[in-house]
Amino acid sequence: MAAVFATGMSTEFGKIARLTQSVGEELSPLQKEVNRLTQIVTVLAVGIGIVFFVLSVAVVRRPLSVGFIFAVGMVVAFVPEGCCPL
Numbered sequence: 001m002a003a004v005f006a007t008g009m010s011t012e013f014g015k016i017a018r019l020t021q022s023v024g025e026e027l028s029p030l031q032k033e034v035n036r037l038t039q040i041v042t043v044l045a046v047g048i049g050i051v052f053f054v055l056s057v058a059v060v061r062r063p064l065s066v067g068f069i070f071a072v073g074m075v076v077a078f079v080p081e082g083c084c085p086l
Helices: 012-022 029-058 064-078
Strands: none
Touching: 029 064
């Protein structure tokens, strides 16, 4: 024979489980640095892409569509594989 006093989250194991779920997850210093580096690389890549777009249209006299495709290609080329964890 056994007497049940509590079930589920009302048990001692349930209280421990509730405590582990309520703790917020903070980013590690490495994750914070990777996020900062990702932002820097993204800003640089987009900035360089804009410069190449302007140069392609203004100096080389390419059509806007060709200049845009060229700029997008340059932005993609500047971002290393696996750099940006989203």
